[in-house]
Structures are given as C-alpha cells and as structure tokens.
Amino acid sequence: MAATEQTACAACGKPASTRCAGCIEGLDQNGQLSLTYYCNKDCQRAHWPKHKNDCKLANARKVLYRGGEFLMTVWMAFREEAFDLCLGQAHKEGEELHVFEGKWNGPQVLVRYQQHLASDPLDKEALLSHRACTDAVANIHGLILKIFAGIPKFVIVEAMVKMPQGSGKVIFHQASGSIDYGQHRAVMPCDEYCSLTSSSFIKAYEIGSGMRRYEGRYAGVVSPTPGEMVPAVHTEIRKCVEQAVRNWEQRSGQSLA
Ligand SMILES: [Zn+2]
Ligand SMILES: [Zn+2]
Numbered sequence: 001m002a003a004t005e006q007t008a009c010a011a012c013g014k015p016a017s018t019r020c021a022g023c024i025e026g027l028d029q030n031g032q033l034s035l036t037y038y039c040n041k042d043c044q045r046a047h048w049p050k051h052k053n054d055c056k057l058a059n060a061r062k063v064l065y066r067g068g069e070f071l072m073t074v075w076m077a078f079r080e081e082a083f084d085l086c087l088g089q090a091h092k093e094g095e096e097l098h099v100f101e102g103k104w105n106g107p108q109v110l111v112r113y114q115q116h117l118a119s120d121p122l123d124k125e126a127l128l129s130h131r132a133c134t135d136a137v138a139n140i141h142g143l144i145l146k147i148f149a150g151i152p153k154f155v156i157v158e159a160m161v162k163m164p165q166g167s168g169k170v171i172f173h174q175a176s177g178s179i180d181y182g183q184h185r186a187v188m189p190c191d192e193y194c195s196l197t198s199s200s201f202i203k204a205y206e207i208g209s210g211m212r213r214y215e216g217r218y219a220g221v222v223s224p225t226p227g228e229m230v231p232a233v234h235t236e237i238r239k240c241v242e243q244a245v246r247n248w249e250q251r252s253g254q255s256l257a
Helices: 002-006 041-081 121-128 133-139 141-150 190-200 210-218 226-252
Strands: 087-093 096-101 155-157 160-162 170-173 187-189
Touching: 041 121, 041 141, 041 187, 087 121, 096 121, 133 141, 141 226, 187 190
Parallel strands: none
Antiparallel strands: 087 096, 155 160, 160 170, 170 187
C-alpha cells in the first residue's frame, strides 16, 4: 500500500508519522518532495549518520529547483524588455511553432518583444527563448552564481550544476527552460536532459541567411567581423542585467551577494 510505504520509519520500517525536520521541504533527484519519516526520536537518532548526507542534499536540491524556476522567470522578464531577435510572425502547424524573421529597422541591438506574436503563454515562452539557450547562461551568469551560492560546494560547468559530493549525479540547469527541446523546466536530471535533447531533433530545416542578418543588424554598432558580433551583443546584455541587479539591490536595501 502506497500510504504505508510513504510513512514507514526510515530506520525500522514500522508505521511512522513524524518527518525529519531538517529536510521538511527537501526534494529528490526529480524535484519531487523527498519524505523521510521516523516512528520515534530514538530511531531518528540512530539513523542520523546514514541520513545526514541525504538530508543536506535534499535541501540543496530545493535551492537548485526553486532557484532554477526563479532564474527562468527573471530571464523571461528580461527577454520581454530586451529582445534581440526581429521576428515578423509566428504560427502554429500542429505541434510545431514556425517562426519567421521580420525586417529590422535601424541599428538597435535590443527591442521589446512584440506581444502580438503569440497568444498562448507557452508559445510566448518558446519565442522568448528562441535561440537563447546559451545566451541565458552567459547573460545572467552572475545572477546564477548568486542564486546557487546557497548550494554547498556546488560546481557550475557551463549549464551543468554538479551536485555536492555523494549525490552521484549532475543536474542540468538552463535558465531558458530547455524550451528549445519542448520543455518548460529550468532544472532536470542530466540523463533526462540528454535523452530529451537527442530525441527532440525530429526535423532539420535548411539554414537561412543567419550571418547576413547579423551583418545587416549590427553593422555600425559593432565591428562587422561575424565572429565578434555575438560576443559583443552578449557583453552588452550582460552589462544591462548586472546594472539591473545593482539597481534592485540599491532600491531594496538587500543584497544578492
Ligand atoms: Zn522506527
Ligand atoms: Zn532530513
């Protein structure tokens, strides 16, 4: 019976109703509540050497999953105000969202996202994240470090967050929500992320005139060497984000450090 399984004492297996207070909101590898019950204080004390590491990890995952959701929200809000794509139209064909470039007016790098492009909120998120998976990691890198500073001994390798020793797993974080791969989740276990990315390349379309577009858009703003354009735009965006964080810190009197 599921209810009995959930409420079995982690030490002796007898029915239990008291949860470990240390990880009361702790999460498991898949972001679900991780419940550890004990039938009495003696069982809890006896089990502590075994549970200690899991208790800490469950709390670290809470920071990671909640932080991931927060960063995704920040990223979407930022993209809405500072969008770097010129989209003419987007329309649905079944499950596919077809996106077409529009005509770029003037030399500006960042524009406002055009609300008329999508009525479905999930389609809007997909457009806001369109071709922005690495941008999200690069542009809000400083914020990512601050948010995840609560995880003890964590390591960020690109967008991979290596969990503290003992978890045996690497969790993938993507502030753009993995929407490129049909997901709207910022954090997921690495193996799940990998199988998702490999199974989601269902079609390849002929590549358009991407580099010509960059030349047309950014000529006069940055050096027209194609290889230098994307980093230059990223630097500009990152400065905007860092300034926004400083403004918020000054206004609120709080610090994300
Ligand atoms: Zn017990
Ligand atoms: Zn615990």
